[in-house]
Amino acid sequence: MPFDISSLTTNDNHQSLKNSVVRALPTIIVPFKQIVDIKEIKVDPNTQTPITVGIPRKISDVDKNALEEAIKIKEKHGGKVIAITMGPSEAKTALRETLAMGVDEAYLLSDPIFENSDTLATARVLAKAIEKLGEYDLIICGEMTLDGLSAQVGPRLAELLDIPQITYVRKVTIEGNKIIAEKDLEEEYETVEAEMPVLLTVTREINEPRIPSLRDIMKASRKPINTWTASDLGISKENVGTEGSAVQILKVTVPKVERKGIIVKAETIEEAAEELVKTILKEGVLRG
Amino acid sequence: MGLNEFKGVMVFSENFEIFLELLGKGREIADKLQTELSAVLVGHNIEDERGKELIKHGADKVYVVDNPLLEQFNVEPYTDVLSKLASDYKPEVILIGATKRGKELAPRLATRLNTGCMTECSKLDIDEEGRLVVNRLVYGGSSIAIEVSRVKPQIATVPPHVFEKPAPSDRTGEVVRVDVDVKEPKTKIVEKRKKEIAGVRLEEAPIIIAGGRGLRSKEDFKLLEELAKVLGGQVGCTRPIAADYGWFTNWIGISGVKIKPKLYIAVGISGAIQHTAGIMDSKIIVAINKDEEAPIFKAADYGIVGDLYKVVPALTEAFKKLLK
Ligand SMILES: Cc1cc2nc3c(=O)[nH]c(=O)nc-3n(C[C@H](O)[C@H](O)[C@H](O)COP(=O)(O)OP(=O)(O)OC[C@H]3O[C@@H](n4cnc5c(N)ncnc54)[C@H](O)[C@@H]3O)c2cc1C
Numbered sequence: 058m059p060f061d062i063s064s065l066t067t068n069d070n071h072q073s074l075k076n077s078v079v080r081a082l083p084t085i086i087v088p089f090k091q092i093v094d095i096k097e098i099k100v101d102p103n104t105q106t107p108i109t110v111g112i113p114r115k116i117s118d119v120d121k122n123a124l125e126e127a128i129k130i131k132e133k134h135g136g137k138v139i140a141i142t143m144g145p146s147e148a149k150t151a152l153r154e155t156l157a158m159g160v161d162e163a164y165l166l167s168d169p170i171f172e173n174s175d176t177l178a179t180a181r182v183l184a185k186a187i188e189k190l191g192e193y194d195l196i197i198c199g200e201m202t203l204d205g206l207s208a209q210v211g212p213r214l215a216e217l218l219d220i221p222q223i224t225y226v227r228k229v230t231i232e233g234n235k236i237i238a239e240k241d242l243e244e245e246y247e248t249v250e251a252e253m254p255v256l257l258t259v260t261r262e263i264n265e266p267r268i269p270s271l272r273d274i275m276k277a278s279r280k281p282i283n284t285w286t287a288s289d290l291g292i293s294k295e296n297v298g299t300e301g302s303a304v305q306i307l308k309v310t311v312p313k314v315e316r317k318g319i320i321v322k323a324e325t326i327e328e329a330a331e332e333l334v335k336t337i338l339k340e341g342v343l344r345g
Numbered sequence: 346m347g348l349n350e351f352k353g354v355m356v357f358s359e360n361f362e363i364f365l366e367l368l369g370k371g372r373e374i375a376d377k378l379q380t381e382l383s384a385v386l387v388g389h390n391i392e393d394e395r396g397k398e399l400i401k402h403g404a405d406k407v408y409v410v411d412n413p414l415l416e417q418f419n420v421e422p423y424t425d426v427l428s429k430l431a432s433d434y435k436p437e438v439i440l441i442g443a444t445k446r447g448k449e450l451a452p453r454l455a456t457r458l459n460t461g462c463m464t465e466c467s468k469l470d471i472d473e474e475g476r477l478v479v480n481r482l483v484y485g486g487s488s489i490a491i492e493v494s495r496v497k498p499q500i501a502t503v504p505p506h507v508f509e510k511p512a513p514s515d516r517t518g519e520v521v522r523v524d525v526d527v528k529e530p531k532t533k534i535v536e537k538r539k540k541e542i543a544g545v546r547l548e549e550a551p552i553i554i555a556g557g558r559g560l561r562s563k564e565d566f567k568l569l570e571e572l573a574k575v576l577g578g579q580v581g582c583t584r585p586i587a588a589d590y591g592w593f594t595n596w597i598g599i600s601g602v603k604i605k606p607k608l609y610i611a612v613g614i615s616g617a618i619q620h621t622a623g624i625m626d627s628k629i630i631v632a633i634n635k636d637e638e639a640p641i642f643k644a645a646d647y648g649i650v651g652d653l654y655k656v657v658p659a660l661t662e663a664f665k666k667l668l669k
């Protein structure tokens with residue numbers, strides 16, 4: 058049985074003492090991914106495959122919400138935020154951006170053998186890095202990355218670290234050592250409580266990510282970015298990358314959008330509307 | 346390591362409707378693999394009738410795991426149950442309904458089983474080598490990836506309404522009650538709050554008029570409702586309208602409902618790929634937007650560039666007049 062200080066206390070004064078004495082300031086880890094900007098992806102007309110090399114990269118949309126939430130918690134409760142990402146060396150730009158947002162420490166997990174990792178292999182790398190970082194209270198992931206759309210790495214990481222998970226969170230509060238989070242499910246909201254450490258995955262609705270000021274960006278440029286390779290993490294080839302991944306992508310194609318793309322124009326809006334209605338009626342989609 | 350020790354197809358969803366849909370597809374896969382289809386029923390105070398219902402819809406065997414700790418879905422004990430059954434019976438394929446709950450369970454389960462998982466598959470097939478081959482959306486919904494799992498069990502999640510619910514038959518099967526040791530979860534569910542506005546079933550609607558952030562208030566959706574009434578259609582929306590403003594429960598798109606109406610009219614919607622990926626199967630797409638550069642026009646068959654507050658009423662009038 059852990060020593061329960063609350064049995065010794067009888068008033069609120071002691072309650073706050075309990076929080077400050079027993080609970081250290083929270084350490085929050087945010088695993089995020091730098092992805093290609095989806096809007097910029099070009100299509101190879103011969104093979105109808107997406108071209109993703111040489112395309113601008115950015116922090117995956119919902120991962121910005123994860124970073125924002127971690128920083129907000131730190132601003133309220135103290136502690137520190139550590140951002141980690143597994144990716145190529147270009148991801149340093151993204152780590153810089155997280156430092157400018159208010160992250161305290163930044164880690165790049167980068168090694169040629171990590172390339173082509175699926176969600177299982179990615180979670181393995183992240184879990185090793187988190188173990189190496191030491192004690193933590195919270196891990197905050199995005200609901201999903203916009204490139205892979207997998208929504209897997211969060212729960213996989215929680216399983217590897219043997220901690221509870223709360224997914225699709227759109228509201229979170231901390232009380233002492235407890236996390237209270239509201240999950241946004243299809244037909245209901247579900248409020249869930251757990252003792253830290255906990256892994257959360259958050260939705261894009263949880264907050265509005267801040268845009269760092271020029272001053273923040275300048276300040277961040279002087280902060281260090283740490284890089285860990287496979288050997289720093291004690292990871293071997295069989296567990297990561299192509300070899301260590303379970304899922305194999307056989308092919309990626311961009312479906313041809315075969316839409317007419319006709320803009321109906323007329324002198325007045327009424328005329329345009331009639332014109333459009335006539336066209337729709339001709340399509341025969343309103344019958345039967 | 347013999348891959349062949351894995352045999353059978355196993356299906357699970359905490360949502361009974363999707364469960365039945367998956368049994369239809371699961372049956373087809375099991376027949377191709379010439380193997381057994383099992384269903385896992387998890388909960389508390391489960392009656393045998395429930396299991397028989399699953400058999401009628403295609404299952405050969407139903408494993409019932411009944412325990413007070415399983416009364417409501419919690420990912421921790423549910424992972425315990427499914428990983429235990431998967432370890433004991435070694436299915437080669439596991440299909441899980443891609444509700445949000447299913448999507449948090451599947452990767453946790455896959456990790457415990459040290460295998461892969463393929464999220465929200467829209468097409469599932471067995472190739473010549475007997476592998477499960479799936480199609481799923483990637484790159485925000487702009488591309489389709491064809492994937493396989495090199496490791497067994499091959500786990501895939503499938504969204505609602507991708508496959509049709511099979512008609513029940515009088516086939517027979519076996520309901521087996523299994524005891525699984527489940528631990529008290531570390532997460533406690535303290536409150537559930539139903540979303541106020543009942544969701545309309547957009548998946549089956551033949552005509553859908555959807556609004557986006559171009560509409561300034563919930564009241565303004567009346568404009569769309571009037572148009573919908575004339576056409577006998579349903580009203581839908583984009584994610585920010587539902588998730589940020591709470592004016593609707595469901596939204597249309599990759600993270601919401603995927604639709605396939607005969608006519609889809611997008612009003613005040615910019616046409617982000619996450620939205621348009623969910624409307625691709627519509628027969629005719631019409632867009633109304635005041636910005637002629639809005640990407641929605643590229644995803645549409647017909648469009649009017651203009652203020653929706655003027656165009657929509659004009660359209661309603663024109664339909665009234667010309668539909669007579
Ligand atoms: C992980 C993730 C998943 C997502 N999943 C989905 C999803 O499933 N579905 C979804 O919809 N979104 C999804 N999104 C959000 C998506 O990226 C877009 O933000 C969203 O679709 C934009 O909604 P909108 O078109 O209503 O708003 P906006 O992009 O703000 O567009 C509003 C449009 O209205 C037009 N407009 C304004 N006033 C008028 C007027 N008076 N008359 C005519 N036109 C007018 C504007 O020109 C503009 O084009 C997701 C995002 C993330 C990060």
Ligand SMILES: Nc1ncnc2c1ncn2[C@@H]1O[C@H](COP(=O)(O)O)[C@@H](O)[C@H]1O
Nearest residue numbers: 088089143198199201202207208209210
């Ligand atoms: N390469 C990565 N490095 C760090 N975190 C990642 C990486 N890939 C995914 N994540 C985290 O896992 C979440 C879900 O990712 P995914 O399973 O790819 O949809 C993301 O929102 C991130 O928080």
